[in-house]
Amino acid sequence: MGKLLVYLHVAVKQRAFQGLLGAGLPGVDTTAVGRVADFERALQDAPDAVLTLPVVLAAQGLTPTLRGLTRGSAEERYGLVGAGSAPEPGKVASVGALDLLGRDGTNRFVRRLVGQQARVERVTKIEDLLPLLQMQRVDAVLLPARLVADLRAASRLALSMRELDLTVGLPAVASTGPGAAGVLGAISKMPKDVSKLLGVEEWR
């Protein structure tokens, strides 16, 4: 049985996500984590494969061997969401974002997308982006455009989105151990509803 480490932020709780992965990847010993520090610790446990965003793989010196695609593309659009009018990238003073890469790495990632002027407020879960807007801690939050519908469904604030020009890589898999081939095979056959949760239609 191969070991898979998953570090992705999805629109369901970690408990539910772990259950879906377990059912969707039979024969694979799957560990899902949601915090970058937990991810870095879990990497020390020698997984056979790692499923996360390419930007996270790159930060660890890993290269994707299997990529998630949607509509034939391995990249997706991100959106900037604010309460009221749609935020202007390049003008937002403060942006809430998922903590993908720790403080410095996440600051760089966010500023590449929205501009160097932005002060970045990091959170560890997708659901924690909404409180940043509700409590008026930031001007806008940054997230994959496909997740904006979930944000809107959870709130009665008048949320507006601006899609960004730059794109971000969809989840991908890196081989890190001798059991990787089996894990990659299982991911390629992952049920469509689980893949969809990751923003992926097919694996190549």
Place this chain on the structure above:
Amino acid sequence: MALTRRSFIMGLPALAGGAISCSAGPGERSGAGRDAVLFSTHSTKPGSKSILVCMPETRQTSEVWRGLSDELAQEFELIALRTEGDDVMATIARGMDRYRPAGLVLMNNPTVEGYRRLQAQAASAAFPPAVIVMSSFLEGKPAHLRAATGISYEVPLITVVTNLRKLIATPIDRIGVVHRAALTGFVQRQAALAHREQTAVVREEVSQAPNASEIKRALRRLKQRCDAIWVLNDDRLLTPRLLADGWLHGLNEPPWVPIIVGAASLVSPSQSFGTFAVLPDHTALGAQAASLMLDIADNDWILPNAGATQLPLSTTTTVDLTQAKERFALRPSALAQVDKVLER
């Protein structure tokens, strides 16, 4: 076998720590007088400054430490001192003398009180900036301390309602709350924030030391007018006697409305009380405190935003699924949005 009402009430240890007094339990008092270093981390950065973390030793404080140290350990030397029992003030004083910290993190009410007494004894001394966490009803700028800010421990009503709406299919527009006059300001501020999410708050004020009949009466009135009841973590209202003779009677009769609580121990499928608990995510709370400390460091160790406290951003949720399924219509995706599901 179902829990009896008495065994349910006797099994509420978390409430004692989570309610307004935050008093130390018997287990915590066993460490009185010691000032052992609980944890420490060493930065690889030359000349890094020290942060002193003053905390009792509990599962929750350890989670906060985890979030803190994950964020700060590369940049700073972190020292966690056990602050429990009667010796809290002296322990903090010894720690400050020994480690000369650039900043402090203070966890729970007795620790904050010990630090307040230390500041009062040294009225003219300069103190480093401090970040307070896990202290009840912390709001605005902590007026009783110099150079202190922090993060409230109470989950804001706006967050509570957002979470409840993900679970319950029927509209949640009006939230009822029973409170003492002492907490009127807190409830009004929560109501103002919740208004942004089109949530109205209906208040029932009870006396400073209410009896069970007052609680039952207030609950019956609220249940006629509200879509859910929000139970504050006020230990004056959640005494074993009031729980047994007031709350449990008032809540366990129709009309049914979801009951939102702020203590996991108040959600039990064996004894219907809370439908849904929304609690701070302690690891995320530690990370939020670390971000605040990093902002202070970036600001040359001066409190930013005039020291205004923050609200906690991240929560964990627990549902009594037995009660929720029996009494309410759940959204199809409800269980994917809850951290812990309890079922008889």
